[in-house]
Amino acid sequence: MTPEIHVDLTDGVLTITLARPDKKNALTNEMYGTLADTIEKAEHDGDVRVVLVQGDGDMFTAGNDVGEFAAIAVGKGPSERHVHRFLHALAKATVPIVAAVHGKAVGMGTTMLLHCDYVLLAQDAQLITPFVNLALVPEAASSYLLPLRIGHARAFEMFAMGDPLDAQTAVAWGMANKVCANDQLRIEARQMAERIAAKPAGSLSAMKALMRQAEMLVTQMDTESAKFQERLTSAEAREAFAAFAEKRKPDFSKVSQH
Numbered sequence: 001m002t003p004e005i006h007v008d009l010t011d012g013v014l015t016i017t018l019a020r021p022d023k024k025n026a027l028t029n030e031m032y033g034t035l036a037d038t039i040e041k042a043e044h045d046g047d048v049r050v051v052l053v054q055g056d057g058d059m060f061t062a063g064n065d066v067g068e069f070a071a072i073a074v075g076k077g078p079s080e081r082h083v084h085r086f087l088h089a090l091a092k093a094t095v096p097i098v099a100a101v102h103g104k105a106v107g108m109g110t111t112m113l114l115h116c117d118y119v120l121l122a123q124d125a126q127l128i129t130p131f132v133n134l135a136l137v138p139e140a141a142s143s144y145l146l147p148l149r150i151g152h153a154r155a156f157e158m159f160a161m162g163d164p165l166d167a168q169t170a171v172a173w174g175m176a177n178k179v180c181a182n183d184q185l186r187i188e189a190r191q192m193a194e195r196i197a198a199k200p201a202g203s204l205s206a207m208k209a210l211m212r213q214a215e216m217l218v219t220q221m222d223t224e225s226a227k228f229q230e231r232l233t234s235a236e237a238r239e240a241f242a243a244f245a246e247k248r249k250p251d252f253s254k255v256s257q258h
């Protein structure tokens, strides 16, 4: 259990707070481990009626820790990557999940929203999927779920260009439920979580399971993960990670594809 994830259960609402604000809540292997444990446990804990995910600091999350990507790229990654367990837990979760998003939601910060059931965005929220900019591929079954949600044309543009999507557009495109004022985000998210917690939990979880093809999502995640792993060790990805560490723009013009 890392201190960079805070977990609180009050009145049936399990609040998970990403709490690594100095690094923009970038997600480490240890954080994924705690997230996986927490969601797996919530699924079997009768006291948890709804999960609420939020982030501390000035953004929801900057996505996967790029330093850890760089370590994997040179064969120095962790022996077990907990991200897979986290993704499977998300795919299989039948407990309703509410997300409260402010500032940037990068990479996994956006793709995890495709597994949440009620997404509330603050005015300043921006959804960003820079997988191609990092020479990677989409994960979290987003290569299937995002085109399904917003159509191929928009999904291709989001993935290929990595430009931020503003909160109003995200709602208009069906990626989120509602935009609210920044200072109302936690209040409104909590209110919605409490409303959901008051519903019959068995009915809600049965409904959610019917709405999602969990096994198919897991298969898609595993297919993506194999490709993701391959891309992580490519020369293109090494250039992208080096550029991030050196705070410069990557130059892919002279890099081989492999």
Ligand code: COA
Pocket (backbone or CB within 6 Å): 022, 023, 024, 026, 027, 062, 063, 064, 065, 066, 067, 104, 106, 107, 108, 130, 131, 134
């Ligand atoms: N992994 C590791 N560290 C990260 C990080 C990430 N994904 N995102 C931010 N950080 C770190 C920065 O390196 C910096 O650390 P330092 O203070 O030790 O130099 C600190 O968090 C603050 O980040 P900074 O870039 O100064 O903040 P910003 O507000 O100017 O920009 C972002 C925020 C999110 C736009 C920018 O940090 C960014 O592009 N991060 C990478 C996002 C990404 O590609 N994620 C992977 C998706 S698959």
